[in-house]
Amino acid sequence: MNRLLNKVCMITGSGKGIGAATAAIFAREGAVVEIGDVDIDSAAKVQRDLENNGGKATANFVDVADQKSVNDWIAGIAGRHGRIDVLFNNAGISAVGRLDEVDEELWNRVFAVNVTGVYHVSKAVLPIMMKQRFGSVINMSSATAELGILRRAAYSATKGAVLAMTKSMQVDYAPYNIRVNALLPGTIYTPFVQDYLKKSYGDPTEALGELKKRQLASELGTPEDVAWAAVYLASDESKYMMGSGLVIDGGTISGKPF
Ligand SMILES: NC(=O)c1ccc[n+]([C@@H]2O[C@H](COP(=O)([O-])OP(=O)(O)OC[C@H]3O[C@@H](n4cnc5c(N)ncnc54)[C@H](O)[C@@H]3O)[C@@H](O)[C@H]2O)c1
Secondary structure, three states: OOOOOOOEEEEEOOOOHHHHHHHHHHHHOOOEEEEEEOOHHHHHHHHHHHHHOOOEEEEEEOOOOOHHHHHHHHHHHHHHHOOOOEEEEOOOOOOOEOHHHOOHHHHHHHHHHHOHHHHHHHHHHHHHHHHHOOEEEEEEOOHHHOOOOOOEHHHHHHHHHHHHHHHHHHHHHHHHOEEEEEEEEOOEOOHHHHHHHHHHOOOHHHHHHHHHHOOOOOOOEOHHHHHHHHHHHHOHHHOOOOOOEEEEOOOOOOOOOO
């Protein structure tokens, strides 16, 4: 309890899935949570749920692919709290297909959200953290940044970019007492994966079985499995973790046979 007491924590894409689970656990750990999502109805529901459980939260519309939308959101947060302790760049979208099947529109869209989105939000938040000389930035990468996976080249490219960006960002912001780390989840059962199963396979139940074969754990990950890793990176408990990728993948990477 209270591992994030009174920390101002903002989470992009926190209307659903991993972001929503993280918002709930951050709030339980005493954080003041800023929920941002393009889906404002989902974000507002997360806010209501958190408040009903005694948490402190505000929900706002934000499209991370749009710098103006991001700037408006950050100005609101800075006005409400005067500081930002934790930025969780979580928002992301999927792109399924072999490289030759992915049209340029989808390629550009997945980069706009997953990579340029991290740039837009970090660009607006880091000057605030540099001024306060404190902050923890958590970037959402993926296990796909480190291993080959069928029909996910565009998506994997975005997550590799996020991991590389994390390391360079860490070098630049370490002098300001800002830590920048990444999360690399395996397959987490969220609306994102449910949608992927529906679109990509004839029989989603059989597909679920196939996904489980990629890992050592008997079940897929839950949003909460990733949320607890985010709590660690957000809290001062991880003060010696800098520029790293934290893998939460049920043994997907380490369990690969040669
Ligand atoms: N689920 C997995 O297996 C898995 C594995 C590794 C990494 N990830 C990454 O974790 C993050 C969250 O994934 P999830 O599974 O919870 O997805 P999700 O689809 O369940 O939730 C993502 C949320 O982001 C929001 N969002 C999408 N585009 C946005 C934009 N432009 N601006 C603001 N919000 C936006 C959506 O409305 C949604 O609420 C993503 O970056 C994803 O790539 C997921």
